[in-house]
Amino acid sequence: MNPRQLLVPLALLSLAIAGEQLFADAPLSVAADFEGGSVAEVEIDPAAGSIRFMPGGDPARGWPCWWYFRIDGIQPGQTITLQLRGSTATVGKQKPLGASWAMPKRATYSTDGKTWRQTDPGQRDGPIMTYELTPDTSSVYVAWGPPYTPKTAEKLATRLSEASPHVEAMQLCRSREDRAVPMLHFREGTRTAEQRFGVWIQARQHAWESGSSWVAEGFADWLAGDDRQAAWLRQHADVYLVPIMDIDNTATGNGGKNAIPRDHNRDWSAKPHWNEILAAQQKVGELIDQNRMDLFIDLHNPGPGDPTFFFVPPRELLKPQAVEAADQFMELAYQRISRIEPSIPMNNKPRVTGSNYHPLWRQISKNWVSLNGNPHTVSVCLETAWNSPASTQAGYKAVGENLAIATQQFLAKQPEKP
Structure with a gap:
């Protein structure tokens, strides 16, 4: 399998999102098991340091444009690439929400969950918005905007x-x-x-x-x-x-x-x-x-x-x-x-x-x-x-x-x- 097409198995992803540490030197994983957390359809390419995802949320409970999650298993100094797609979730016969609602020009990130900084402007290519960040910690929170829970x-x-x-x-x-x-x-x-x-x-x-x-x-x-x-x-x-x-x-x-x-x-x-x-x-x-x-x-x-x-x-x-x-x-x-x-x-x-x-x-x-x-x-x-x-x-x-x-x-x- 091409590592750039690596899809995290559902069971593995579920454990990661539940915040479980699978082993001491765990690869990149995603967690959203905290207040305000939201993410869906996660795909992780450990070799490239890329995470492909879309906003989570139940569309019956409002527009699915908010995303907020933590990335663990980062090698300090490693560049992380976020590849964001608009949500495909719908209610009834509604069309999916326009992707631009989920795609700020700059993503927001934090190493402590308190102080939030902006990434450089993201680059949009068709349905994908790409952001890059290089944290100096093994974990980083990323979000649509500075969360307020x-x-x-x-x-x-x-x-x-x-x-x-x-x-x-x-x-x-x-x-x-x-x-x-x-x-x-x-x-x-x-x-x-x-x-x-x-x-x-x-x-x-x-x-x-x-x-x-x-x-x-x-x-x-x-x-x-x-x-x-x-x-x-x-x-x-x-x-x-x-x-x-x-x-x-x-x-x-x-x-x-x-x-x-x-x-x-x-x-x-x-x-x-x-x-x-x-x-x-x-x-x-x-x-x-x-x-x-x-x-x-x-x-x-x-x-x-x-x-x-x-x-x-x-x-x-x-x-x-x-x-x-x-x-x-x-x-x-x-x-x-x-x-x-x-x-x-x-x-x-x-x-x-x-x-x-x-x-x-x-x-x-x-x-x-x-x-x-x-x-x-x-x-x-x-x-x-x-x-x-x-x-x-x-x-x-x-x-x-x-x-x-x-x-x-x-x-x-x-x-x-x-």
């Missing part, structure tokens, strides 16, 4: 709540698969609820969109810090932040987008399917009832052909009083984010979607909030570019920090609560 969200909540008396680690709810959904509440001082602005930040309604969670973490880190503007925001607002909404699919390595019966961002209905949506509706509804649902931000990732960050406001649903305010907020955020160094690609032209976007367009979160919110409620989506050299942990968190500063600047211009 439920454990990462839990660590964020614990770290900030233990470090600051102004941060409360909460639980939005428990998911349908009985996982905790971490939420942070930022509040300082003696102002009553009625005297405070209401701010809701949420990320990851689609599990594969990991960059949005890093943006949320950057927002949270800044807001918990010592900056005078951060203190002002804590003193004048109740800020709620959910780093991961689709917790179950994030934990199990599924895509989440277009999940059956509907994904989280199409579930903002009178009878939500997902526990997270029902709980978020209730919390946001309380702010609406108190006439202080001032700013709602939903963090997402866009398509593979979108190289910039950009806002999506529900223009035709915003109440007249909120239209100008939304423009003011988006401009403040654009001015902050577009000046980050090194450069973050940011588009100052919001992209408007309306009734022709999706049959369930009224059940999209930002639209539901606009329809049900207060006359002054500003509700927007920020799309998080993932095909840029700045699509890194540091880049995403810098966007989150500057989004938080823009939030403070925007609210400081609004009339104070009585």
Whole structure:
């Protein structure tokens, strides 16, 4: 058998993915037996140091574009070649998802599972995208983008709540698969609820969109810090932040987008399917009832052909009083984010979607909030570019920090609560 066509026997691959060490000097193997892990159809050529694969995930639980696994048995200094194909998985009569959704220009890798770096740009040849990396360790994690798992969200909540008396680690709810959904509440001082602005930040309604969670973490880190503007925001607002909404699919390595019966961002209905949506509706509804649902931000990732960050406001649903305010907020955020160094690609032209976007367009979160919110409620989506050299942990968190500063600047211009 030509070693370049070597296919790992199914039994051997299963043991490798289960994390079993077959023998002391084991050849290259792949493992995905950890939170968020996802890979399928693995073929390994030990002699060439190449791994051919496609994204894993159950297509009934969302687009199969997310991949994240560990490679073991590497000779330090050995060049590893990743050969990625788009998933062929389908549901019913659907066509397979376009391969480009699974193919970032640069793959992400880590030797410790914490700090993530980008590979050089991959090379696409027809249906195959090839990435190369040369780790100096015997194991390396590789992923579609920097992973952000439920454990990462839990660590964020614990770290900030233990470090600051102004941060409360909460639980939005428990998911349908009985996982905790971490939420942070930022509040300082003696102002009553009625005297405070209401701010809701949420990320990851689609599990594969990991960059949005890093943006949320950057927002949270800044807001918990010592900056005078951060203190002002804590003193004048109740800020709620959910780093991961689709917790179950994030934990199990599924895509989440277009999940059956509907994904989280199409579930903002009178009878939500997902526990997270029902709980978020209730919390946001309380702010609406108190006439202080001032700013709602939903963090997402866009398509593979979108190289910039950009806002999506529900223009035709915003109440007249909120239209100008939304423009003011988006401009403040654009001015902050577009000046980050090194450069973050940011588009100052919001992209408007309306009734022709999706049959369930009224059940999209930002639209539901606009329809049900207060006359002054500003509700927007920020799309998080993932095909840029700045699509890194540091880049995403810098966007989150500057989004938080823009939030403070925007609210400081609004009339104070009585």
